[in-house]
Amino acid sequence: MDANRFDLPGADIAWCPGCGDFRILESLKKALLELGLSPLDVVVVSGIGQAAKTPHFMTSHFFNGLHGRSLSNATAIKAANPSLKVIAVGGDGDMYGEGGNHFTHTIRRNPDITNLVYNNMVYGLTKGQASPTSQIGFKTPVQVEGVSSHPFNPVASALIAGATFVARGNAGDVEQTKELIKRAMEHKGYALVDIFQPCVSFNNLNTYKWFSENTYWLEDHDEGDFEKALSLVMAEAPFPLGVLYREEGRPTFAETLLAYRENKEPLFRRKASRNAVRKIMEGMCS
Amino acid sequence: MHFSSLEGRTDLSCVFCGAAGLGIQTVEDLLARVIVNEGLYVFGSREYMSRVRGGSNSTEIRISSSPVDALVDRIDLLFALSAGVRENIRERITPDTVIFGDRDELKEEADELGGTFVNIPLQDIAKEVGGKIYSNSVAAGFLFGILGLGLDGAREFFEQRFADKKPEVVEKNMKAARTGFDQGEALVEKKGLLDGYTRLKEKESMILSGTDAVGLGALAGGCTFAAAYPMSPSTGVLTFLASHAEECGVAVEQVEDELAAINMAVGAAYAGGRSMVTTSGGGFALMTEGVSLAGVVESPVVIHLAQRPGPATGMATRTEQGDLLHALFSSHGEFPKAIYAPGTLESAFKITQKAFATAWSYHTPVIILTDQYFVNSFRNLSPETFEFLPELPEIEKTGPNYRRYEDTPDGVSPYGIPGWGEGIVGGDSHEHDEEGHVYEDFHLRTRMQDKRMRKLEGMKREALPPTLIGPEKYETLVICWGSTLPIVREALKNLGRADTALLAYEQVWPLHSSTEEYLRKASRTVMVEGNSTAQFARLIRCETGVALSGSVLKYSGLQFSVEEVEKRLTEFLSGKEGSR
Numbered sequence: 001m002d003a004n005r006f007d008l009p010g011a012d013i014a015w016c017p018g019c020g021d022f023r024i025l026e027s028l029k030k031a032l033l034e035l036g037l038s039p040l041d042v043v044v045v046s047g048i049g050q051a052a053k054t055p056h057f058m059t060s061h062f063f064n065g066l067h068g069r070s071l072s073n074a075t076a077i078k079a080a081n082p083s084l085k086v087i088a089v090g091g092d093g094d095m096y097g098e099g100g101n102h103f104t105h106t107i108r109r110n111p112d113i114t115n116l117v118y119n120n121m122v123y124g125l126t127k128g129q130a131s132p133t134s135q136i137g138f139k140t141p142v143q144v145e146g147v148s149s150h151p152f153n154p155v156a157s158a159l160i161a162g163a164t165f166v167a168r169g170n171a172g173d174v175e176q177t178k179e180l181i182k183r184a185m186e187h188k189g190y191a192l193v194d195i196f197q198p199c200v201s202f203n204n205l206n207t208y209k210w211f212s213e214n215t216y217w218l219e220d221h222d223e224g225d226f227e228k229a230l231s232l233v234m235a236e237a238p239f240p241l242g243v244l245y246r247e248e249g250r251p252t253f254a255e256t257l258l259a260y261r262e263n264k265e266p267l268f269r270r271k272a273s274r275n276a277v278r279k280i281m282e283g284m285c286s
Numbered sequence: 287m288h289f290s291s292l293e294g295r296t297d298l299s300c301v302f303c304g305a306a307g308l309g310i311q312t313v314e315d316l317l318a319r320v321i322v323n324e325g326l327y328v329f330g331s332r333e334y335m336s337r338v339r340g341g342s343n344s345t346e347i348r349i350s351s352s353p354v355d356a357l358v359d360r361i362d363l364l365f366a367l368s369a370g371v372r373e374n375i376r377e378r379i380t381p382d383t384v385i386f387g388d389r390d391e392l393k394e395e396a397d398e399l400g401g402t403f404v405n406i407p408l409q410d411i412a413k414e415v416g417g418k419i420y421s422n423s424v425a426a427g428f429l430f431g432i433l434g435l436g437l438d439g440a441r442e443f444f445e446q447r448f449a450d451k452k453p454e455v456v457e458k459n460m461k462a463a464r465t466g467f468d469q470g471e472a473l474v475e476k477k478g479l480l481d482g483y484t485r486l487k488e489k490e491s492m493i494l495s496g497t498d499a500v501g502l503g504a505l506a507g508g509c510t511f512a513a514a515y516p517m518s519p520s521t522g523v524l525t526f527l528a529s530h531a532e533e534c535g536v537a538v539e540q541v542e543d544e545l546a547a548i549n550m551a552v553g554a555a556y557a558g559g560r561s562m563v564t565t566s567g568g569g570f571a572l573m574t575e576g577v578s579l580a581g582v583v584e585s586p587v588v589i590h591l592a593q594r595p596g597p598a599t600g601m602a603t604r605t606e607q608g609d610l611l612h613a614l615f616s617s618h619g620e621f622p623k624a625i626y627a628p629g630t631l632e633s634a635f636k637i638t639q640k641a642f643a644t645a646w647s648y649h650t651p652v653i654i655l656t657d658q659y660f661v662n663s664f665r666n667l668s669p670e671t672f673e674f675l676p677e678l679p680e681i682e683k684t685g686p687n688y689r690r691y692e693d694t695p696d697g698v699s700p701y702g703i704p705g706w707g708e709g710i711v712g713g714d715s716h717e718h719d720e721e722g723h724v725y726e727d728f729h730l731r732t733r734m735q736d737k738r739m740r741k742l743e744g745m746k747r748e749a750l751p752p753t754l755i756g757p758e759k760y761e762t763l764v765i766c767w768g769s770t771l772p773i774v775r776e777a778l779k780n781l782g783r784a785d786t787a788l789l790a791y792e793q794v795w796p797l798h799s800s801t802e803e804y805l806r807k808a809s810r811t812v813m814v815e816g817n818s819t820a821q822f823a824r825l826i827r828c829e830t831g832v833a834l835s836g837s838v839l840k841y842s843g844l845q846f847s848v849e850e851v852e853k854r855l856t857e858f859l860s861g862k863e864g865s866r
Contacts (some may be wrong), residue, residue: 003411016301039703040710041703041705043557043704045553048715053724055712056714056723056724056817059710060714061704061705061710061711061712061714062710062712062722063553063556063712063714064712064714064715064716064722064724065380065549065552065553065579065581065713065715065716066549066575066576066579067574068545069545069549069579072541072545072549072550072553073549073552073553073556074553075549075550076549076550076551076553076554076559077509077553077554077556077557077559078557078692079511079537079539079550079559080510080511080537080553080554080555080556080557080559081703081704081705083705084557084704084705086708088806098555101542101543101545101546102542102545102546102549103545104542105541105542109539115477120692121631126590133701155486164718166693179368179848190414190509213793231610254537257531257537257538257539258531258538258627259510259530259531259532259535259536259537259538260537261532262532263535264556265535265800266557266705267510267535267537267554267557267558267559267560268510268557268558268559268703269679270510270535270831271508272507272508272509272533272678273352273505274674274677275535276505276530276533276534277366277505277506277534278669279529279533280502280505281492281669281672282504282669283491284492284493284494284498285491285492286319286322286324286491286493286671
């Protein structure tokens with residue numbers, strides 16, 4: 001791999017050898033470099049899980065918060081300073097399980113952030129339990145007779161909740177996934193990139209081989225066709241990869257905030273509006 | 287003849303009670319405004335059921351020629367506007383209470399309430415004017431008639447309130463008020479009940495509630511970001527900030543749950559937003575993991591916690607001081623926090639600013655404890671009473687070698703934010719190194735924990751001292767915190783004991799260092815607080831080793847009244863009431 005200003009020399013990477021997360025990190029750093037960004041432009045926000053360790057293995061601003069809450073952190077970071085490029089990264093358990101409620105409502109707000117979900121259909125950090133996206137029948141030390149709950153469909157859920165950019169990548173396809181991340185970052189509004197990612201330690205069902213045999217990259221797809229996107233996200237294997245749906249022009253969260261209607265300064269440039277406070281007080285007088 | 291007990295008095299307590307949705311609040315707002323315009327003082331306190339329509343709510347309005355700011359039991363004038371007057375009001379009716387109501391509405395209840403009943407045919411008059419919806423204006427007019435206030439204020443008020451309606455709406459309301467007024471004036475034979483009250487030349491014309499005081503304090507303190515999930519009784523602060531979002535440049539968002547609220551607040555602060563959340567006990571319970579996050583990432587967030595009775599859903603629209611220890615011991619792990627508990631509106635304004643200053647000086651969560659009684663009570667003050675604290679310093683640019691968690695003698699690391707300077711800014715919920723990267727090293731862990739906890743030493747030095755009210759040399763020391771301050775103060779004034787002083791706390795953590803000395807000077811110490819386990823007394827014992835002699839507690843869901851504190855303190859001092 002070529003040197004990249006987003007590399008973190010000396011980082012003690014805690015992922016298992018062969019983990020799909022290495023490929024996603026490579027795609028992400030390449031994407032940022034090709035977009036001409038500097039580590040000072042970017043904030044990588046994460047929660048807890050193997051995927052959520054990403055910001056500790058690269059150079060950029062970072063905020064590694066709580067399990068499931070990174071979308072709330074990321075939404076507010078972008079709202080506080082809209083000039084920052086904000087990326088929320090995490091795994092399927094973090095984003096779709098613990099953070100499921102925030103996933104839905106963040107999509108509704110449409111903050112201008114990129115949401116990368118490393119979807120390996122298993123819990124890695126806690127050693128091999130089912131995740132919301134595990135397939136029916138997947139056996140684990142907890143789901144001893146196999147998973148019985150229907151798998152959560154993140155791309156369909158995002159589409160239904162009103163996501164303005166929904167894409168799916170595959171960790172094994174570094175170049176194509178890099179392109180998806182670039183497009184997600186260029187999209188104005190919330191952009192989901194759900195990335196199929198093999199867990200080499202705890203998921204012997206959904207392997208590199210399984211993902212390459214059960215996916216295909218979309219060609220000549222009309223990204224603005226919602227009906228078509230609906231049928232694509234509901235399809236059984238093989239699963240389509242690429243930008244499934246894209247909608248331009250919806251106002252972003254920051255654009256809808258009254259705080260920015262007149263005043264375009266980021267929040268940290270603002271002073272307490274004491275004249276405004278005195279005026280409110282006058283309004284409380286007769 | 288009905289009003290002989292009021293002669294010579296310059297403090298009148300009026301209570302309005304009735305079903306939700308009758309427009310009683312309009313009458314209260316109108317009355318408060320007119321009283322203040324007269325150059326008098328007003329205090330109001332609302333108690334209400336957790337329902338939008340029906341039920342029975344009440345508001346006490348005290349009118350005085352000197353400042354008033356505390357709840358009393360005494361009811362001089364009771365306006366019973368719908369049937370079903372609840373026990374908490376009935377208990378307070380004495381033979382001196384004059385009760386006004388419409389016999390057609392109250393039926394036999396009119397004669398059961400006690401006191402002296404005066405019939406006002408509200409509904410008949412309202413129907414003549416144009417419908418039942420005018421009955422509150424009839425009542426307002428009647429009240430103005432007996433108080434001797436004239437109707438100019440009412441016209442002005444109606445014109446403002448109905449500015450976007452047809453002019454005839456104002457005229458119909460005025461006609462209703464005029465009819466009521468004539469009857470009221472006749473009843474007192476044109477000798478208004480407020481005629482003997484001294485008027486101020488320089489009227490104190492700002493009317494505001496506890497909610498307003500916290501909201502204004504937040505804006506003055508520099509708040510630029512607020513996220514909350516609606517929960518009584520804390521929602522008013524969210525509403526207040528939302529209504530001033532544009533002119534004050536505050537990003538305000540109603541979120542999906544309290545977890546999102548606190549995590550947004552922490553996120554915004556990481557990027558330089560001056561964050562605040564507002565919630566009540568149950569919502570705060572959900573936030574506690576995020577409060578812990580704020581502790582370890584060293585995030586300046588201000589949390590307004592308006593208490594109501596728990597456990598769990600408890601009593602949604604009632605009051606209690608039951609979350610003190612919950613707030614103090616909230617969240618896993620050890621980290622510094624400050625907890626304020628304003629007792630008056632002017633200090634709520636100042637303390638909310640102070641909360642932002644403390645949060646941004648020490649980069650740690652700061653909690654403002656209020657309660658339903660406090661946020662829903664209102665009074666008039668002069669805007670000059672409100673003190674602005676110095677503005678927060680600007681955030682400095684980071685240098686190329688910036689480290690967010692630089693180890694420093696006082697534990698406070700320079701606060702850098704992404705997008706402002708040449709440094710990389712990290713934040714991490716794990717134990718971390720000085721750059722903010724997760725790193726497991728036992729020496730580092732000890733060093734970083736010590737660094738964070740050192741901030742508490744500075745916070746202790748800056749803690750607000752308690753206020754001693756009464757004689758410097760005292761035998762008995764009464765202690766209170768938060769919203770009970772004005773009530774206990776008035777009760778002690780009424781008791782007039784030369785050997786008894788009040789020590790009122792508006793910061794309950796960290797405790798000011800003078801605490802032990804104050805306690806040791808007293809031969810008897812008694813806590814007055816609104817919970818069932820004397821939480822602040824326990825905290826004081828924990829911190830000073832001094833066990834108080836006793837406590838006067840209340841946890842019914844209603845606030846203490848002045849009379850109740852007087853009575854129970856008297857019993858305590860005579861040995862009748864022990865520690866409970």
